[in-house]
Amino acid sequence: MASSGSGPRRVTIDDVARSAGVSRQTVSRALNDKDEIGVSTKQRVLDAALALGYRPSRFARGLVRQDTISVGLVIPDLLNPFFTEVAAAALDAARAREWHVVVYDTGDRVEEERGTLEVIASQVDAVVGYLSLPEDEIDKLTRGLPVVLIDREHRTERFSSIRIEGEEGVHAAIRHLVEAGHRRIGMLDHAERSKPSIRHHWFDAAMSACGLDAGAVSRADQSVEGGEAALRELLAAHPDVTAVFTFNDIIAIGALRAARRLGREVPRDLAVIGFDGLRLGSLVEPPLTTVALDTRGLGALAVEQAARLLTRSEPLSSDELAVGAELRLRESA
Amino acid sequence: MASSGSGPRRVTIDDVARSAGVSRQTVSRALNDKDEIGVSTKQRVLDAALALGYRPSRFARGLVRQDTISVGLVIPDLLNPFFTEVAAAALDAARAREWHVVVYDTGDRVEEERGTLEVIASQVDAVVGYLSLPEDEIDKLTRGLPVVLIDREHRTERFSSIRIEGEEGVHAAIRHLVEAGHRRIGMLDHAERSKPSIRHHWFDAAMSACGLDAGAVSRADQSVEGGEAALRELLAAHPDVTAVFTFNDIIAIGALRAARRLGREVPRDLAVIGFDGLRLGSLVEPPLTTVALDTRGLGALAVEQAARLLTRSEPLSSDELAVGAELRLRESA
């Protein structure tokens, strides 16, 4: 049983102290730029540290300083511009509090989400984001951590969630279409979950509020290509449709592209209204009319609620945990 | 001088132990799902923990377990799609190693970058990303941490950097324009740094390699609006320009928009070639021809090099620390 041990042992402050011929505290002082230390001593310590390749343990440091907070931000796909915006907002809100944000991209895979949650508990003080696992499983994996869900209901006491209140905005969108003379309005819903989305319900409600029959619906993957395919499908089945409302802006952008390729000019031959209010929407041609969400609010609220949960101060009420949406008129409708 | 102390003291494992009438280790066992514990004891401990709102200290845990690595990813602006792509790639590469990534968005402000670097040293094991501070300052702030710079030269021994090799790609782009008959080719460079960018040099070199005089140049802010303004300026000063190469895709997209508003049809009246190869480029109209960078490689290489620096294994050589770029023909040129 020789002395080889398991891998190169970590270089600790004691190694540096020994090598520089001083005590630990002196090393600590040198490294943390404290005053109470001689210049030459300091230099000697710094040299020794460098020579040994010493790096302080952030855990030991954090343990004694107890002054940093990190939140884990879990998102399905950072490349999806919607999540990018939410993430950016969350980073902003966290920075304002001097919090650190550990970002996890699950790539929309449940196993990854599970893996992330498994490992997250020992790395952060709170979890915020888009989770798709069942609540009891989340509960088990995050035992003890505050959890703030975005755009998802929750029943478990421990969790909080940020609601999206889009009904108003969707109404406004449909009303706008109707006022422009549209009667046959379709929807491109998302395809991933089994049941129709809440946004679909809002659409239905808005349609009947405007005295229209339920509109035709196609289901689209959450991608530009998905939107493209879905619009083609919808128009094939219902050629008389003159306007579409989509589950989100990404799908709407796909629809825009499909329309162009089908020779339908937007908005003249087909009006398109998206949902989300992505910046991206203003770059495409024609710029996308959309039901714009307060994405910044989404990220900020989530972080704010995490903060309250963490400090045991009065958490935000259910009423406050919501962001609104309003119709943003551009050129596609 | 009462006993109020400073804020509510942290609930520790000892509090739980006391409350449940067991020892610390038993609490530890219950919380970590170990076997050596009675069912009823375990439940009692769990209940106590819940009641007290106990959350294990990740620092104490990390100190003992020493098994997690985090890198800090510093980027100027997550909402800039280019950085989003790099970030996503870095997250991917990190996940493959089971590393955690703490993301910092400096909002392109040096003070924020400084603030971030100040605080980062005690939070992560390595730093990766886009930094704009002078090397000596970075050196001071990150003392001891491995640092991998992206798209920036370095002189300091301690640092590594990932180089972008775009010369080939830019040559191909200009050659392509020349073959299409263009002779008056302009460039939209970025405006932020004082001296012309390397991409500008590549452009000049490519121009002269094709036997052309130096092209007209305008400087653009790193935004769609910036690109728009810059193209207007360029065309105002040099109306005979028939093609532009831009510092990046964002600026190119602005140019596309400006061209449309000026009534110049792309590519018929004006050819546009960007740089970066953003996904976004394929969504605009017309889809953007661009010198596409291997963004995934950028993020992945940075993380890979950080890993080598961290484990003291053979770091990647300068030759390996580069990503290439190739002309991606779409419709704008």
Added chain:
DNA sequence: TTGAAAGCGTTACCAA
């Protein structure tokens, strides 16, 4: 199945 003791690597607080 449970508990006592010994670390993990650092900084804070005194005393020298």
Added chain:
DNA sequence: TTGGTAACGCTTTCAA
């Protein structure tokens, strides 16, 4: 200006 000692909160031996 320096060093000794005591935390910080947890997990891992090893004994009971």
